[in-house]
Amino acid sequence: xxxxxxxxxxxxxxxxxxxxxxxxxxxxxxxxxxxxxxxxxxxxxxxxxxxxxxxxxxxxxxxxxxxxxxxxxxxxxxxxxxxxxxxxxxxxxxxxxxxxxxxxxxxxxxxxxxxxxxxxxxxxxxxxxxxxxxxxxxxxxxxxxxxxxxxxxxxxx
Numbered sequence: 651x652x653x654x655x656x657x658x659x660x661x662x663x664x665x666x667x668x669x670x671x672x673x674x675x676x677x678x679x680x681x682x683x684x685x686x687x688x689x690x691x692x693x694x695x696x697x698x699x700x701x702x703x704x705x706x707x708x709x710x711x712x713x714x715x716x717x718x719x720x721x722x723x724x725x726x727x728x729x730x731x732x733x734x735x736x737x738x739x740x741x742x743x744x745x746x747x748x749x750x751x752x753x754x755x756x757x758x759x760x761x762x763x764x765x766x767x768x769x770x771x772x773x774x775x776x777x778x779x780x781x782x783x784x785x786x787x788x789x790x791x792x793x794x795x796x797x798x799x800x801x802x803x804x805x806x807x
Contacts, residue, residue, distance in 0.1 A: 670697050672714065676735060717733055727751070727762045752795060761795065763795075765793065
């Protein structure tokens with residue numbers, strides 16, 4: 651059996667600066683398209699809510715390729731961040747990571763929620779992963795995914 655091309659590793663407090671920089675790189679195209687790119691703000695927003703316990707590193711081989719933040723709430727899991735560097739996008743890694751997070755939500759019998767910047771390619775990605783769009787705000791759209799007994803997504807949360 652061969653190793654998977656990617657893996658999720660627990661994050662530590664010392665990973666915060668690298669993940670904040672990765673967020674800036676990964677979000678740059680979407681934020682620029684929305685006319686909202688500010689590297690300092692993007693970094694600070696990530697760092698202000700950073701908790702290593704909720705964070706995982708995405709590694710491809712030995713390379714830090716991305717990160718995710720999954721927060722457990724009393725009534726749902728919240729996918730607060732999922733970023734992959736551009737060089738690792740389009741290879742199915744993000745879809746596999748989302749499927750793993752959906753498996754975690756399914757095992758806990760909890761809905762999975764997130765939000766995506768309006769106009770970002772992430773919107774189509776999450777829809778293609780079985781999420782349903784919910785409330786749309788000026789800058790972001792909220793999404794949800796509900797596990798059911800057979801594992802398929804079901805109606806709104």
